[in-house]
Each structure stands twice: as C-alpha cells, then as structure tokens.
Amino acid sequence: MTTASDTLLDGTHTVLTPEYVEFRFTLAGLYSRFLAWLLDRLIISAVSMGIMLGLSVVMLAFPGFGSALLVVVYFLVDWGYSIFLETVWSGRTVGKRVLSLRVIQESGVRIGFYHAALRNLARPVDGLPFFYLVGGVSALVSGSHQRLGDMLAGTIVVRERRLKVPSALGTTGEEGLLADPLFVARVKRLSTEERELVLSAALRREELRLEARLRLFSALGARLRDALAMEKPAHLSDEKWTLLVAAALLPSAGARAPGPRARALA
Structure with missing residues (x-):
C-alpha cells in the first residue's frame, strides 16, 4: 500500500x-x-x-x-x-x-x-x-x-497500487445477467483500453467526489451501451451497470446461476 x-x-x-x-x-x-x-x-x-x-x-x-x-x-x-x-x-x-x-x-x-x-x-x-x-x-x-x-x-x-476488489463486484444483485452467455461474450470482446477503463473506474470509484463520480459513470454507461450493443436494464444506475460489466471481466464471471438475458440492441 x-x-x-x-x-x-x-x-x-x-x-x-x-x-x-x-x-x-x-x-x-x-x-x-x-x-x-x-x-x-x-x-x-x-x-x-x-x-x-x-x-x-x-x-x-x-x-x-x-x-x-x-x-x-x-x-x-x-x-x-x-x-x-x-x-x-x-x-x-x-x-x-x-x-x-x-x-x-x-x-x-x-x-x-x-x-x-x-x-x-x-x-x-x-x-x-x-x-x-x-x-x-x-x-x-x-x-x-x-x-x-x-x-x-x-x-x-x-x-503499482494494491487495490482490493470492491465487494460490489461480487454481489451485484444481477447474478442471472452475469450467467447470460451473450452478455459475458460481448463483455469479453471489449478492447483492452475499454477493459482497463472499466476496471480502473470500479476500483477507484470510492476515491472520487460525488459529482465527478456521477459524471464518470454516466459517460461510461453510455459508452458501454454502444460498445456492447446491449440495452442497460432500466432498474440499474450507470454506476451499477459499469460494476456489472467489471464483474463480468473477472475470471469467475461464468460460474453463476442462469437467469434473464440482457436485451440486445436491434
């Protein structure tokens, strides 16, 4: 540290x-x-x-x-x-x-x-x-x-800073979505820069002031929607949506129970 x-x-x-x-x-x-x-x-x-x-x-x-x-x-x-x-x-x-x-x-x-x-x-x-x-x-x-x-x-x-993975990444409340092969597959196709941006934002979000935090995750939410070509579930905030994508990037993303699929954009 x-x-x-x-x-x-x-x-x-x-x-x-x-x-x-x-x-x-x-x-x-x-x-x-x-x-x-x-x-x-x-x-x-x-x-x-x-x-x-x-x-x-x-x-x-x-x-x-x-x-x-x-x-x-x-x-x-x-x-x-x-x-x-x-x-x-x-x-x-x-x-x-x-x-x-x-x-x-x-x-x-x-x-x-x-x-x-x-x-x-x-x-x-x-x-x-x-x-x-x-x-x-x-x-x-x-x-x-x-x-x-x-x-x-x-x-x-x-x-290098030893940052702990936020508990929110492991308990997103959307375990079903994380088990959706379509969602996980599209997340895995994100570019290296996009992956690093998502993970960095997830790890450092507690360091940001509220205004900067809201602005960052709002921009990330819109960018991820376009990058994944998938609609964000209406009940999720932009920050929760980004944390869900970050959780899907973790090695254990595929080992979750089946559930509803994310809706792909036309």
Whole structure:
C-alpha cells in the first residue's frame, strides 16, 4: 500500500479523463528504479553467460562465425529482454515486478510494443557516460521522473497500487445477467483500453467526489451501451451497470446461476 510519505517522495502523475475525472498515479523514484534495473541486469548477465557457454563449441570450431553469432545473440538478449517483457507483461520486467513498478503511457493506459521498443532503444543514450548519468539527471529535472527514453516514448514508471476488489463486484444483485452467455461474450470482446477503463473506474470509484463520480459513470454507461450493443436494464444506475460489466471481466464471471438475458440492441 502506498503511504503519504511515499507519494511525497516519489511524486505523482495526474491523468484527466475526457469526463474531467482525475486519476493519480504514484511515480517510481530513482532508487526503486535502479534496484529494478540492477536485478534485470543480473538476469540478463546470467542468461548471456549461459548462452555463451552453449556457444563455446561453435566458437572453438568456427572462431569468426562464433564471435559474430555471440554478438548478435547478446544484442537480442540485452535489448529484447525489456522490450519483450514490457510488451507482453503490461509494462513490467522481472525487476519491475519484484519492486512493484510498471511502465504506462502518460495517458494512464498500458504500453504496447511501440512504446516498449522506443523507450528501451534509447537506453544507450540514457546510459551515457556511465551508470545512466544522463538518464538519471533527466529523471531528476523532469516533472514526471522521465528519462530521455520515457520522454521519447511518452511513458512514465509508476508504483503499482494494491487495490482490493470492491465487494460490489461480487454481489451485484444481477447474478442471472452475469450467467447470460451473450452478455459475458460481448463483455469479453471489449478492447483492452475499454477493459482497463472499466476496471480502473470500479476500483477507484470510492476515491472520487460525488459529482465527478456521477459524471464518470454516466459517460461510461453510455459508452458501454454502444460498445456492447446491449440495452442497460432500466432498474440499474450507470454506476451499477459499469460494476456489472467489471464483474463480468473477472475470471469467475461464468460460474453463476442462469437467469434473464440482457436485451440486445436491434
């Protein structure tokens, strides 16, 4: 759990949604980022050493070819490690996961291959002249603790917050609707951005002021109606409707008793 002192130490990044609702992220400090980088470097070094031992026979038999192959493989491991893991692991590497850090876009959504590649391909410049001096100075003077690679890719590194799933997601009062295959199937087809928006709103709704909360869920309710092509049950508020969609995104969504179907739009 992030404390107030951590927030003051590491700084915050505020995202204003189109509905004029603010979400705050705690920025990762240089110390935690350095520890995550150090752990990742140890892993890369261990993997590289294993590959080097594996290629030793080739290097002995074909010195020139073996050396060239070793350089190529080391390049792929050194650069590909962070790019691959941050792409498939939602902005995390092993080091970042251990330190509870994550790379996200400045807009607050998850990064993709483009962002992961761009920020990591800039590492040689950030690493100049030694021990990431350029990147460290850049992060110190940047308001969002961004090294040059982050500025280039439009990304930030934040501390992950351990948020409890609201009890409302498990007791929506609409267990029958959650068991409707049509409803669940359409929810599962939501885009990644839409899923993250719904889940983030559900997890952080208690942090919002009443006016902002009503405005956010009103906009989400209308967006989900169009995205799912399904009518919202008349007795549900926009917030309850959004929480119902969030509940359907959880792994246990399909294990509920049968009930009435949501009405599809024509």
